[in-house]
Amino acid sequence: MPVDNWLHGRFARCQPGGMTEFAEISDVTQAELPVPRRPRVLAGVAVLRRRTGELQIGIEPDHATVLSGLSPTVERAMHRLTGAHTVADLLGTSPEPQEHDELAKVLRQLDKRGLVEDATDHPRPTARLAADVTSSVLNGLTGAHVPDLRAHATIEVHGNGRLAIAVACLLAAAGVGRVHPIAGGVVVPEDVGTGYLESDVGRPRRTAAREAIERVEPCAVTRPLRRPTLVVLADSAVPRPDVVTKLSRAKVPHLLVRVHERTGVVGPLVVPGRSSCLHCADLRRTELDPCWPSVAAQLAGQTRPADLACAQAVAALAAAQALRFVAWRPPQSPPPVWNGSIELDPFESTTLARDWPPHPACPCGAHLREENLDR
CATH class of the missing domain: 3.90.930.60 (Outer Surface Protein A; domain 3)
Incomplete structure (x- = not known):
């Protein structure tokens, strides 16, 4: 043509x-x-x-x-x-x-x-976030409010590997005012490359993570201040059940981000009581594979390695979904990881959207929500 x-x-x-x-x-x-x-x-x-x-x-x-x-x-x-x-x-x-x-x-x-x-009504955003505002407007969001929404957001990022620190640094650079990293242990060589430095090896992850965030945005607040807007659970194929239970009971939205060997996965985004939860996904998986509960128990809380290219690509996708959630206001369409996940293989340049609808046997009650009936 x-x-x-x-x-x-x-x-x-x-x-x-x-x-x-x-x-x-x-x-x-x-x-x-x-x-x-x-x-x-x-x-x-x-x-x-x-x-x-x-x-x-x-x-x-x-x-x-x-x-x-x-x-x-x-x-x-x-x-x-x-x-x-x-x-x-x-x-x-x-x-x-x-x-x-x-x-x-x-x-x-x-x-x-x-x-x-x-320009009379919309002062130009800082040069750093100007492209973010434009992207938000063209995606149907209220772009002029995006910097304020991000600045007032609090996002906790859990994880001991490359994904967590990469997501945390991206969120801080994108203007999220409070980015609190939750990590344990010390930095190891396989953590380096997405935020941690070679000189961080052997240092406590929590300290090194805060310093990495402050390098990209000195004004970012890295200490816990209040109830988070969103919690990102990164690096573990299966997050710790006690952490998930605590977030669900407190009605805190959370987003799962992980890498399975060579494929990165973002989602589902859990808004307790409204979207499908991680237990809904476990019930769906168990229907397909009766051994899933045994497999999941062995993976729970275990940090999974991620190659650099995959970690950076998946972190970017996760940060974009987190930022969309921060700016999301009904009746706008929710992020695509609502009741679903996105799988990304950077090497093959493929993506796959997978549905995780609410399970009727799950006590979270999301299957009763009107917005989930046709999803």
């Missing part, structure tokens, strides 16, 4: 004269939409010239938009959407009212599609 045809078939298109190919909203709705007072393209979203009178906003086909039939004045204005200028500033000394209308239509549509924001 020729590139032009693929682009034209995938990108939303806008022709200011008619606006018929852009977003399928009526002229009445158009008039009711406010024009951003100080329009600013989301951080990281490219404004690209395709040809005379035609611009492309964004790269990814699911979000990118082609603007066609632009006047030279409006085309120039589109390259100045930094939030520092009003609409009048952008048009300069142009006396043509149709150019004002043209720019207003384009800005309304881009604002509706989430590609432009009003």
Whole structure:
């Protein structure tokens, strides 16, 4: 398929004269939409010239938009959407009212599609989190609130291996205000590479973990302060039953992250009483393999080794799911590891989504929740 045809078939298109190919909203709705007072393209979203009178906003086909039939004045204005200028500033000394209308239509549509924001209402996030905010907006979350939600979150990360420290460092770097590592023993050579240093070998993991987190984000609080927003249980194929029981009784959400030889697994995300729990998953496994309880008892609490590439890839996926949970507010769709898990094999470049629905025999009661009936 020729590139032009693929682009034209995938990108939303806008022709200011008619606006018929852009977003399928009526002229009445158009008039009711406010024009951003100080329009600013989301951080990281490219404004690209395709040809005379035609611009492309964004790269990814699911979000990118082609603007066609632009006047030279409006085309120039589109390259100045930094939030520092009003609409009048952008048009300069142009006396043509149709150019004002043209720019207003384009800005309304881009604002509706989430590609432009009003800098008056949304102060630009720190450069470090600007791309995170843009990603959140394009994924349907309220991007402007993401830094605050993360800053006020508390996430505990349990684990003695490469996964736990990698997840903890990623969460701190992504702006989570309180990241409390829970680890025992001392750092061993096979822990190094995802946060621990070679010089940490032989030192207490708890101390080295806090220092690793503070290296990536000096402002992160690493001591326990309050009830966690989320607990990440990492590195063990089967977490310790006493830890899981304590979290379930306290109604603390928890996310399982582990590596099975060469395959990383993230999930399920357990929101006690609402989503399937780890006992639900055990019941499902036992139905498939009657020996699972015996196998699980031998694996419980045992740190599993992880190769560096797999550990980093799985940690990134786990951190993304944790961050999505922190920003998640119903009626938004829950993270994909709700009632499920994602298996990742970096070497083969494959992923597998596996369902773990609530089990009717489990006393957690999640199978009675309305949101789980059709999942």
